[in-house]
Amino acid sequence: MTIHLFDTMAGATRELVPLEPGHIRIYTCGPTVYGPAHVGNFRTLAASDLLVRYLRYRGYHVTWVMNVTDIDDKIIKRAREEGISVGELASHYELQFLSDLDTIGIARPDVMPRATEHIPQMVELIQKLLAGGHAYVTDDGSIFFRISSWPEYGRLARIDPEGMRVGERVQADEYGKDDVRDFALWKGPSADEPSWDTAIGRGRPGWHIECSAMSTTYLGQPFDIHTGGIDLVFPHHEDEIAQSEAATGKTFVACWFHCGFLQMGGQKMAKSLGNIASVGEVLARGVSSRALRLALISAHYRTPLAFGDESLQAASSAVDRLDALLGALAAYRTDRPDDASLPLLLGATRAAFEAALDDDLNMSPALAAVFDLVRELNRRIDARTLSAADAGRAIAFIRDLDRVLAIAPAAEDRLEPELQLLLDERAAARTGSDWAASDRLRIVLAERGILVEDTRDGQRWRRAE
């Protein structure tokens, strides 16, 4: 089987054929670091992470680049409001962003280029556009892309430039445009804004140009997959294509991967609607980070996904179920021969898991395969048909699939010595059928955040989250 992905440009699901055999290059539109990102933002990043993880699981070498937009109108405005420098504000929220990525189990991209550190690359691209007649300079020193010079404009979003509805607002930096639909490549200098002295004059970059410049700097052109939220299709990605292809004459990206919205209250989660939740807020409500991750990846990435207390609760329960199984397998002790049918079960699970994810990362059936396995393994634990070695094989198998899912608990979790003493004390009490002491110690441990369960394999503990 080969991996198939939906490509927005083609409007269809296609086989993923690496431009370079065995190597896949991916660029993801990252955060604008002017405030805390919300979990809707992270849904898209989690989908991109899932893509990267699955490709690696499948044996591909993946180079993943995600930009950090550390200069733009919103950052400047916010920094001014808070009375700090643009650099201070941006680095503060960049750190928070990285921390949130770790929390959700999103792998760190291989490269996270900052816009402000790639001004020369952007300038070079803009120079090519000017030379090719695709861009023009206005009186205030701004430079715009001339949409009329690029007949392909609108292909990704399936928009006819002639039919574009023109916005009501006219911003200061848009004065002087030849056509209202043209977009800024470079913004002329303003006294109270950061600016750079460059070969194309003093100023600062527009938004779209950074992604064109930084993606191809690190991944070349064309590269395999460009990911982002569905709302970036237009105009952001359309503009990236226009810039990159007009400047070089080469195809920009082979496959466009767009993630659907996270919805809260039946609507897109968005700052403007106010229906947002940050990672910190979700965790503060007592939801584990692994449950949050599962909630974000539990549906197919292109469909709208309902988010809220109910989805978080469901994800928490599902994670607990997985934890309970792993705990039971780890504690499992019995003296009997290997279960001859276990390899078949694991093989069938892997086949179903991979078939689902090969099909445009179809998570629902992939998770169904995992939870079918959970039930079947619990049955075999109850029936005592596994050998102790089988239990170890099952754990290793689940952890192998978890390279993609990243929802399983940390592998080696050792109890603190003083808590282990309490647990040992309780085991001794139970051997002597001292139920009162047993119950008391269970409560004491619970107060320390350790939930103890008694099984025929002895005591089993897990951390309350």
Next chain:
RNA sequence: GGCGACGUACCCAAGUGGUUAAGGGGGAGGUCUGCAAAACCUCUAUUCGGCGGUUCGAUCCCGCCCGUCGCCUCCA
């Protein structure tokens, strides 16, 4: 107005032109168990927004209608 997505049980959410319509959560009953928890078993959509059409047969294909959401403007 233009373009697009979607409407499956109490909630979330897969899926297929005809076999038992996944899985998770929740609920009800049961088994096991010193208790608790976990786990397991049974039940919880004769039905897939509505109306027509194509077909031997449609939830799945086509048309219309209703409803929801999104993009066209910063936006994951």
